[in-house]
Amino acid sequence: MDAKLLGELQKLLGSDNVLHKAEDLLLYEYDGSVEIGRPDCVVFPQNTEQVVGIVALANRFQTPLVGRGAGTGLSGGALARTGGILTVFSRMNRILQVDAKNQRASVQPGVVNSDLSAAVAHLGLHFAPDPSSQKACTIGGNVSENSGGPHTLAYGVTTNHVLGMQVVLPTGELVRIGGSAVDATGYDLTGLFVGSEGTLGLVTEITVKLTRLPEETKTLLAIFDRVEDATETVAELTARGITPAACEMLDGWSLRAIEAYIHAGYPVDSAAVLLIDVDGLREAAAAQVQKVGEVCRAHNAREVRAAKDSKERDLLWKGRKNAFAAVGRLSPCYYVQDGVIPRTKLPATLRRIEEIGKKYGFEIGNIFHAGDGNLHPIVPFDPRDKDQFRRAVAASDEIIEYCVAAGGTITGEHGVGMEKDRLMPLMFSEAELELMKRVRNAFNPAGLLNPEKIFPSKKGCGEIHSRPLRGAPSEVSVA
Amino acid sequence: MNSPARGAISRLEGIVSGGALTSDPEKLVGYTIDGLTPSAAVRPSSPEEIVEIVKFAGSENLAIVACGARTKIGIGLAPRHYDIAIDATRLNRVVAYDPGDLTLSVEPGVPICNLQRSLNEHGQFLPHGAPFMTRATVGGTFASGVEGPLRQMYGTARDFVLGMEFVTGDGVAGKSGGRVVKNVTGYDLHKLLIGSLGTLGIITKINLRTFPSPQPVRGFAAHFAHAADALACRDSVATSALRPITFDILSSHVADLFSGDAARRIEPNELPDGLLSRNGWTLATGFSGNDDVLDRCENELRAMAESAGGTHFARIGDDKTPSAVAAAFGRVREFVPIALESSAACTIMKLSVLPEHLEHAIAAAMHAADDHSLPWAAVARGIGVIYVALLPDARDEKFMKCVAGATNRIHEDCARLGGNSTIPWCPGEWKSALNVWGPERPDLPLMRKIKSVFDPQGILAPGRFVGGI
Numbered sequence: 001m002d003a004k005l006l007g008e009l010q011k012l013l014g015s016d017n018v019l020h021k022a023e024d025l026l027l028y029e030y031d032g033s034v035e036i037g038r039p040d041c042v043v044f045p046q047n048t049e050q051v052v053g054i055v056a057l058a059n060r061f062q063t064p065l066v067g068r069g070a071g072t073g074l075s076g077g078a079l080a081r082t083g084g085i086l087t088v089f090s091r092m093n094r095i096l097q098v099d100a101k102n103q104r105a106s107v108q109p110g111v112v113n114s115d116l117s118a119a120v121a122h123l124g125l126h127f128a129p130d131p132s133s134q135k136a137c138t139i140g141g142n143v144s145e146n147s148g149g150p151h152t153l154a155y156g157v158t159t160n161h162v163l164g165m166q167v168v169l170p171t172g173e174l175v176r177i178g179g180s181a182v183d184a185t186g187y188d189l190t191g192l193f194v195g196s197e198g199t200l201g202l203v204t205e206i207t208v209k210l211t212r213l214p215e216e217t218k219t220l221l222a223i224f225d226r227v228e229d230a231t232e233t234v235a236e237l238t239a240r241g242i243t244p245a246a247c248e249m250l251d252g253w254s255l256r257a258i259e260a261y262i263h264a265g266y267p268v269d270s271a272a273v274l275l276i277d278v279d280g281l282r283e284a285a286a287a288q289v290q291k292v293g294e295v296c297r298a299h300n301a302r303e304v305r306a307a308k309d310s311k312e313r314d315l316l317w318k319g320r321k322n323a324f325a326a327v328g329r330l331s332p333c334y335y336v337q338d339g340v341i342p343r344t345k346l347p348a349t350l351r352r353i354e355e356i357g358k359k360y361g362f363e364i365g366n367i368f369h370a371g372d373g374n375l376h377p378i379v380p381f382d383p384r385d386k387d388q389f390r391r392a393v394a395a396s397d398e399i400i401e402y403c404v405a406a407g408g409t410i411t412g413e414h415g416v417g418m419e420k421d422r423l424m425p426l427m428f429s430e431a432e433l434e435l436m437k438r439v440r441n442a443f444n445p446a447g448l449l450n451p452e453k454i455f456p457s458k459k460g461c462g463e464i465h466s467r468p469l470r471g472a473p474s475e476v477s478v479a
Numbered sequence: 480m481n482s483p484a485r486g487a488i489s490r491l492e493g494i495v496s497g498g499a500l501t502s503d504p505e506k507l508v509g510y511t512i513d514g515l516t517p518s519a520a521v522r523p524s525s526p527e528e529i530v531e532i533v534k535f536a537g538s539e540n541l542a543i544v545a546c547g548a549r550t551k552i553g554i555g556l557a558p559r560h561y562d563i564a565i566d567a568t569r570l571n572r573v574v575a576y577d578p579g580d581l582t583l584s585v586e587p588g589v590p591i592c593n594l595q596r597s598l599n600e601h602g603q604f605l606p607h608g609a610p611f612m613t614r615a616t617v618g619g620t621f622a623s624g625v626e627g628p629l630r631q632m633y634g635t636a637r638d639f640v641l642g643m644e645f646v647t648g649d650g651v652a653g654k655s656g657g658r659v660v661k662n663v664t665g666y667d668l669h670k671l672l673i674g675s676l677g678t679l680g681i682i683t684k685i686n687l688r689t690f691p692s693p694q695p696v697r698g699f700a701a702h703f704a705h706a707a708d709a710l711a712c713r714d715s716v717a718t719s720a721l722r723p724i725t726f727d728i729l730s731s732h733v734a735d736l737f738s739g740d741a742a743r744r745i746e747p748n749e750l751p752d753g754l755l756s757r758n759g760w761t762l763a764t765g766f767s768g769n770d771d772v773l774d775r776c777e778n779e780l781r782a783m784a785e786s787a788g789g790t791h792f793a794r795i796g797d798d799k800t801p802s803a804v805a806a807a808f809g810r811v812r813e814f815v816p817i818a819l820e821s822s823a824a825c826t827i828m829k830l831s832v833l834p835e836h837l838e839h840a841i842a843a844a845m846h847a848a849d850d851h852s853l854p855w856a857a858v859a860r861g862i863g864v865i866y867v868a869l870l871p872d873a874r875d876e877k878f879m880k881c882v883a884g885a886t887n888r889i890h891e892d893c894a895r896l897g898g899n900s901t902i903p904w905c906p907g908e909w910k911s912a913l914n915v916w917g918p919e920r921p922d923l924p925l926m927r928k929i930k931s932v933f934d935p936q937g938i939l940a941p942g943r944f945v946g947g948i
Contacts, residue, residue: 191670241691
């Protein structure tokens with residue numbers, strides 16, 4: 001990289017906060033997806049002024065700039081696709097203010113999601129969005145991706161919990177949007193920025209709502225001998241207006257993978273389980289447990305087990321939240337999709353996924369947010385086998401096309417990033433994408449901030465498929 | 480109307496289907512905004528027709544204001560220009576309703592109460608208890624950004640609008656979001672359109688999440704001598720396990736408004752006896768759940784009200800008297816229309832502050848009104864929103880000055896509390912003398928950028944929005 005730029009960055013941040021050696025950069029060329037993108041340098045700002053300085057340097061040297069939290073993203077959103085400066089917010093990790101009376105908190109972007117909830121638990125509060133990676137992922141990353149999680153079924157996704165933020169625009173201006181009170185006057189800029197995948201600005205401060213912890217939480221494990229019965233149960237719960245706090249499905253393949261790793265107490269001989277949280281007032285939770293149990297049993301649940309204490313509950317959830325790590329032990333690489341379908345189409349979609357798996361020669365696993373209709377089909381593959389990799393991508397694409405045809409979408413919570421940019425035309429016309437691009441260009445006129453994300457490039461699909469992927473031959477193995 | 484516009488209107492007739500355009504001055508009066516009457520009103524029957532009209536308007540440099548039932552057309556500043564009204568009431572189809580998925584796709588002209596009736600047949604509803612319920616359309620409700628008491632539990636439009644289709648100022652058919660309940664594909668442009676008063680795009684389709692109707696419901700009223708006492712009760716509830724679906728605090732003057740002649744013209748017009756305190760503040764709140772839940776809510780709420788100094792506590796209604804509950808909450812929801820109906824000069828401010836600052840904000844509004852000898856009434860929602868209706872006796876210069884003085888002071892006090900304040904409703908001819916959109920915000924330049932992307936020529940409701948956008 002430009003030695004002069006490197007020198008300026010070191011002067012601005014101190015050389016401890018700038019990485020530029022090849023072996024150091026290696027760690028930052030991947031995230032939780034199968035994508036790779038190597039930055040020219042990695043910087044760790046410690047305050048907003050430094051972020052402003054970094055943006056100014058990126059502009060002066062016309063160098064791409066990408067923001068990053070913990071790097072747990074699942075779509076390549078925080079990868080430096082075209083090189084440049086990767087700005088990692090892990091050292092801006094202070095909780096600036098907790099306002100229990102108004103149920104608000106102000107945080108720096110590098111605060112880890114579960115650290116905020118832990119810091120306010122003694123006040124009977126929590127930060128409701130709970131991605132599976134919540135012990136590592138940052139709130140800044142959650143804001144960029146509009147992250148979800150199991151409990152967003154009842155509590156909403158990140159955007160429903162963010163009220164305002166301080167942003168450094170790609171042009172270097174520092175602005176505050178939204179506020180701590182509700183209904184900030186004017187256009188809902190906060191609503192636009194949340195989920196914009198780091199393409200409109202670098203967030204340096206976030207004001208979030210805190211949610212009261214429920215008085216009671218009951219965790220149920222409904223065990224099924226047929227996948228179909230589990231999906232029918234979810235469809236009926238939805239149709240009957242029974243909204244649990246969370247409703248996750250894990251199929252037999254995933255259960256066995258998790259059980260071997262976590263020993264969460266999952267039944268390894270079953271076809272599927274639903275992991276359901278019911279919460280609220282004691283009286284309300286008790287009534288809902290009964291209703292949920294009735295629906296499960298009406299759809300042939302072999303057993304509906306209630307966690308007897310918080311220890312058992314935590315263990316069941318630990319299994320779910322570490323599911324992807326467990327899968328990683330079985331397969332050197334896997335491709336996870338994030339399609340969403342109307343909940344009425346769940347049974348048909350799971351059947352279709354199985355057929356697609358057979359067609360391409362895979363046993364596709366399913367661990368997903370069933371209550372939201374947010375699928376995470378897992379296609380395990382061996383990256384050393386080029387043909388297998390091609391088939392894994394083809395199978396995943398076919399699943400996504402089915403989701404879109406069913407009235408759904410290509411990503412429910414992982415983001416478009418690098419991974420799904422080529423799929424955007426499935427959802428939006430050229431004119432619709434052009435309008436979104438114009439919005440991006442209004443904020444990011446030189447295109448230096450997080451380039452080549454979200455929007456499809458002009459290249460043909462085949463060409464993009466051949467891009468280097470993590471785990472592919474000659475690349476770093478993650479097995 | 481200037482003559483170039485007249486010539487353009489006759490050319491416009493050529494591009495819309497028969498009978499969809501009117502330039503009859505008598506009919507156009509109904510589309511007047513703040514004294515400005517358009518040269519034509521068009522009632523398109525398809526989004527494609529809207530694209531054509533917008534492109535035509537762009538080529539002729541004519542300004543458009545989109546509208547539905549026009550119940551909230553007075554919100555915002557007067558448009559700088561206004562040539563064509565696009566009346567969306569013929570776009571009134573429910574495009575798709577999937578009760579099993581609790582999702583819905585509708586055109587903007589669907590009357591919101593008709594929609595609620597169809598959803599109700601499936602035990603579902605749209606948790607948008609927005610005012611003007613009996614006449615308002617879905618499109619106008621979302622484009623104007625109004626909210627209602629149910630936000631306590633369900634949030635606002637930004638929380639349950641799943642996606643939108645719209646036509647931008649340069650005639651692009653845009654889209655964002657989708658029809659499923661979880662989606663992060665592309666920018667959430669629909670969030671920008673909510674509350675944009677038609678300055679960014681003309682909404683042609685709205686995808687929504689529906690919810691199971693909360694049943695059974697029990698409503699409660701508690702009376703307090705002071706707003707501070709009612710707010711102390713709010714704080715107790717907020718730190719308890721109770722989860723009310725609505726939580727509103729009403730000033731004593733609301734009782735007079737609700738029982739006045741004007742209020743009888745706004746539905747629902749039956750008010751349960753004894754609901755409102757006439758010499759203090761009333762907390763009106765509702766809960767849903769089974770009998771065990773409701774009994775517990777009732778007992779705990781009563782205790783909280785008593786320890787906060789409550790002077791009276793009563794059940795407004797329950798599952799045996801659902802119409803009483805609906806009537807009471809309907810009245811609270813319709814506070815704005817009732818206040819507007821009660822005085823020709825009614826001016827309504829909307830404030831939003833942190834819940835902790837509700838007490839100060841209410842006191843500031845009260846003192847500003849009293850110091851300017853203006854009768855007033857206020858409704859405050861527990862989540863931190865206050866509507867203050869100033870009710871002058873006459874719509875004249877003298878009262879305009881009083882209202883300007885009072886509202887300026889309230890703006891200042893609210894800004895000091897870190898809140899937001901606007902004047903969504905006031906007599907049209909007062910708008911130039913009042914600070915309709917409140918103190919200038921630091922993010923206004925970003926809003927201008929957004930406007931220039933969606934409407935580069937500035938033909939969509941020019942001037943109505945914040946900062947004259």
